Amino acid sequence: MFKKNKISKTQVNKSVNLPISNIPVCSNESKMINHRNCVPDGTPLSVASFQPNAKPFITSSSFIPTSSTLSCSLYMENLSVKIWELYSSTRQSPLKYEKKVRLLNALHMVVSGVFENAGLYIVGSSINGFGSNQSDMDMCLLVTSRDLHQKSEATFILSRLLQSLRKCRFLYHFTLIRAKVPIIKFCDRYTGIDCDLNVNNVNGLYNTYLLAMYAKIDWRVRPLGIFIKHWAQCLDIHDAQRGRLSTYCLLLMLIHYLQTACIPPILPNLQEKFPNLFNYTMEPYELDMNIELPWNELQSNNSNSLAELFTGFIYYYTNQFDFNKWAITIRHKTPLMKHIAMKHLPPYEQGYIVRNCKIFIEEPFSQTNAARSVHSDNIVSYIKQAFIKTNEILSDQYPLESIMNIRNN
Template sequence: GHQMQGYEQTLALSHYYAWNSLADLLGRQPTITTAGSGGGAGGAPGSGGAGFGGFGGGNRQRPGRGASFGRFYGGGGPKRGGFGPGFGSGRPGGSSLRFHSAGGGGARQSMEIPPPPPPPPPPQQQPNGLPPQAPQLPPPATLSSSPADSMAAYAEWNSGRIWQLFVEKRQTDATYERKLMLRDALLSVVSASFHSAGLFIVGSSMNGFGTDWADLDLCLTINDRELDQKRDQVLNHLKRPLCQCRFITNIELIRAKVSILKFHDTKTGLDCDLNINNPIGIYNTHLMAAYAKCDWRVRPLVMFVKLWAQSLGVQDASQGRLSSYSLALMTVQYLQAGCSPPVLYSLQSLYPQVFDYNRPYTEIDMRVQLPWEELRSQNCQNLGQLFSGFVQYYSEFDWRGFSVSVRLGKPLPIQLAKIYVEEPFSLTNAARSVHSDEVFAQIQRAFRVTAQSLRNQRSLSDILSNSSQA
């Protein structure tokens, strides 16, 4: 409550600077409005649903919080709906959860991330994978003199450790709620000038792969063709109203192919990256969240791969290394093509009408129900076995002749860069940050050395702590 009060105390001043500076950029007189935060079934402000998933409940003057137990994101224009999915006047359940627009007054969008997969069933009821808690095993080397039994016990031991790390480090509900609250406060600033503005949380904060300390990635959408040609200028002008927010510090504009505005929120302790009109993040967030829902092993495996890459110094796009997103795509590709039977299948191939880049992002439905039973894998490997397989797969991967393609569900016989990880929708290289021969060699060495360490049954703690091996 104190955090939200702190936001509200600075929003009025922020509104003034927001519409004043951005109107100067466009050379026109703005209409001074504030963002509604409710969103009934017909888009009426101020009524937000207080039942399951309701997010709203404020009025036109300030963003309300409502009962935010759902997993919704997206923003809206002022007066026509707001931050909620439009559940109606305080009743649970209700109207469509799909993206939709309220018309000329502004877009009202909402998306829901699938809930985290339930804990695995107890071992006696479980056809594959890992029990909910880490198994209480003695060190693997003491379990059996048989190499096969010893390796199986070692993989089971690693499975417990991977699951334990996932439970400890995954994003908490409290952190997610803080991100929603910050998103709403920021949208209130921006929508004072742009009636159609939407603000979407994208990336690991929404797709299920985020740690509790992950940055908040935001996509600001503005339906203005003239403005679309001035993205860097708009981001630069946004610095002024943000500077007037007492909870925002360390504002910096990073100019790149997709420029971002970086800043820090002192209320939540979150670092934020904001881009303008780059909705590709909305599409790939939708896709990766669906993969996370296909099999409970996907999320902990992706998270552990990221932790492993960080420990060995091969993840950090800003330093010319692999991005977190690239590693997630590489993990999904391995689960599609590197293990038998596959854990995952290509969702874009199976359901092209659902994961269609030509479809307006305002129509994406994060609660779409796929035939999950049909997608259930017959693969019975545990997390330890899958991680070993992942490392071995990429230690032998032919980067000279193939690229990673989650879209196809198998390696793509084309080579356009040292490491090419195809972005599933734009088809660009998600690993374009890797351009140095030295870094490429370091990444290859990390896979080879870790594969050997796993064959030697070294503990995961040793592997993660020995950063010098890469």
């Protein structure tokens, strides 16, 4: 049914001269798989123009339009154009991606001087298909195969690494953030790329792998993901450090909607369909971004336009999904009752989550709450109002420019 590429040991420092589709996402030569950030046709996933045969902004209506339906059709078509144009103009370019990989290789030389056998991986939007030219480069440093206590051991490792990074003339603006998953934030002086580096946050590797596969299945997923992130930024509900939704949470919300609320569903449940390929027991170096799934079999018959799907996404979380009762999940065909989702949490988290859980978005592998930063009733109300306001604008066919910074054609 599917084929899996064999593990290779490509020379990392020589990889910068290869075509973009051959650039790896891991800098550890001894463990590296020949990852390729690409869609099934071999185009780099983060920059691919993977389009359907028909224009992406044409709606699926097949009836003879009246004046009112024609107005609606034109409104939706115009919105689809805006979604596609935003995606086309902001998605991560091949040049930006190559710069990130060159920086990764340079950083690995520094890291290997401190932790000889460590692997350095690009994770997140830079590699999962939802990146833009403004995206930071998130990285995961793997120094051991065992779990680390993030607040003590990981912080100690980052503090030690920070001493070496400060000596690099091409890096500046260092900050060690002692969060639940501590990170070092810094910037590359020559490219201007902002970097976030964590230690042994293996969950991020699995999540990157899973989201990249969902992004490959249907051409509409990536434009919607990037547009929804931009929408959330414009309405000030995007920023986990300020108790709002992260990009990752928004993408899980989108995938959940495309799996469960669309008729027919646009995305399958990959963890259910291919349990051997998407599970938490695989070693990080076994995650193969080139895995060949039966892409044609995974295609949906749903022909809704980008505008119809964005409108449906907003409507679903405004009118149908009860945040107080349900947990958002992409592991199941339907939403989970929130109290059932909480049972999967480790004991040390259950008390905190029960007291502070306002929105529960289940991590697909660890099954913890990806939206744990959203713990204020005021912020939750603010998020809900953003959906309500947008739903009203879409229902009345008012231009989204009234709440979003998007080009008006």
